[in-house]
Amino acid sequence: MPGRAVTGAADKEAAIDLWLLETAGMPLKLHTRLRREGGIQWRGDRLRLALFPYREAGIEPIWQEAGVLYEDDFCLVVHKPAGMAVHPDGSGTEATLDHLVAGHYASSGGGVAVRHIHRLDKDTTGPVLYAKNEYAQLALDEDMRGKNISRQYAAIAEGIVPPALTVIDEPIGRDRHHASRRRVSPGGQPAVTRIIGREVLRGGTSLKVELETGRTHQIRVHLSHVGHPLIGDELYGGPRWGLAERGRQALHGESLAFRHPWSKEQILVADPWPEDMLRLRESLGGPQL
Numbered sequence: 001m002p003g004r005a006v007t008g009a010a011d012k013e014a015a016i017d018l019w020l021l022e023t024a025g026m027p028l029k030l031h032t033r034l035r036r037e038g039g040i041q042w043r044g045d046r047l048r049l050a051l052f053p054y055r056e057a058g059i060e061p062i063w064q065e066a067g068v069l070y071e072d073d074f075c076l077v078v079h080k081p082a083g084m085a086v087h088p089d090g091s092g093t094e095a096t097l098d099h100l101v102a103g104h105y106a107s108s109g110g111g112v113a114v115r116h117i118h119r120l121d122k123d124t125t126g127p128v129l130y131a132k133n134e135y136a137q138l139a140l141d142e143d144m145r146g147k148n149i150s151r152q153y154a155a156i157a158e159g160i161v162p163p164a165l166t167v168i169d170e171p172i173g174r175d176r177h178h179a180s181r182r183r184v185s186p187g188g189q190p191a192v193t194r195i196i197g198r199e200v201l202r203g204g205t206s207l208k209v210e211l212e213t214g215r216t217h218q219i220r221v222h223l224s225h226v227g228h229p230l231i232g233d234e235l236y237g238g239p240r241w242g243l244a245e246r247g248r249q250a251l252h253g254e255s256l257a258f259r260h261p262w263s264k265e266q267i268l269v270a271d272p273w274p275e276d277m278l279r280l281r282e283s284l285g286g287p288q289l
Contacts, residue, residue: 002095016042025264027138038095051135059088061103062095068104069127070269075140076101076130077269082248082276083275086119086128088267098243101130117144118151121217125152126253127271131261138260145216150257152196152272153209155219156280157228158239161198161205168193168222174213181235184225191215193222201284204231208254220249231280241280 020026020040034040034049041048052073067079080086080097098114105112117129117140129149131137143149173188175239177183182188190213197208205228209219217236223229224236233240233249241250257268273281 003011007056011199012042016040016047024136024262025139027142030134051133052090052111054111057102057105057110059098059102061106063103063107064095064100066097066100066104069271070267072260074136075133075267076104077127077256078104078129078130079271080120080124080126080253082123082125082274084123085092085192086116097128103151116142118149118214119249120253121220121249123248124251124253125257125271125274125277126151129256130256136261140258146213148259150255151211151214151253152255153211153219153258153276154252154254155205155207155209155223156201156277156284157205157223157229158231159204159228161195161207161222161223161228163198165226165240166195167224168195170222170225172221182215182221184221189213189215191218191222194218196247199286201281203288206281206284206285206286207250219251250280 008213017035020031021028030041038047039105067081068076068078070077078097078101085094085096088094088096097114101116102114107113112132115131115137117131117137120126120128129140131140140149149196169192170184171186171188172182172191173185175183192212194210194212196210199206211218215221220233220236221231224233224238227239229253230234230249231238233251234240238249241248252273254269254273255268255270257266259265260267
């Protein structure tokens with residue numbers, strides 16, 4: 001009977017929606033759009049989802065090799081070198097990591113928008129996570145807000161950082177006297193930095209650091225506040241880094257851990273120390289890595 005057929009189709013659609021939202025974990029915003037645009041279709045025994053529509057990159061590509069650390073249909077993790085911003089500042093004068101990622105996408109066939117999930121300071125090296133479709137972007141953005149994306153850093157700080165210093169829990173706000181700086185401020189945003197490992201060197205300490213929050217310049221501000229600024233971080237009172245090809249703070253993202261937006265598998269991406277950090281560590285008495 002026609003009425004029964006209609007009811008059966010509606011039940012099937014409802015079951016599909018329930019599976020997508022509760023089992024697969026599809027973000028509600030994306031599900032609503034796909035339903036509206038006909039992007040969810042049942043054909044025979046297959047469910048077809050329009051998760052990978054063609055999208056313009058949104059930024060001019062630069063044809064330079066990107067240091068890809070991990071990639072699949074949903075995610076890309078790229079090494080950011082020192083001296084390169086993650087995204088343009090509006091001046092249009094410098095190449096950024098977003099430009100390199102646009103070139104990487106274009107060389108692979110194009111049709112992918114450039115969407116970074118987090119950022120690193122211009123002179124900090126390490127892995128940066130990108131979403132390759134809207135599904136991944138919504139899921140990873142939510143995980144960032146929920147503090148479910150873990151970032152571990154290697155830092156070389158001035159002086160001997162005492163073993164008792166394991167957590168720096170101090171709010172961070174803007175410095176009214178310097179447009180580029182941040183400072184510990186009672187009226188600032190909550191910020192928590194954890195020191196999870198250390199190695200005493202000559203005149204410095206090599207640290208492993210984890211962030212619970214992601215405030216601008218957080219590690220740099222916190223370590224400077226407790227009297228151990230990063231070597232090379234002249235903005236926050238650190239000593240000059242004489243061995244570096246160009247001045248920068250001794251800070252590197254060692255690893256990035258995140259939950260895959262589709263499979264929910266935990267992904268751990270390591271990024272080896274750059275050469276300048278290795279040379280600095282060795283010059284201060286650390287063993288070669």
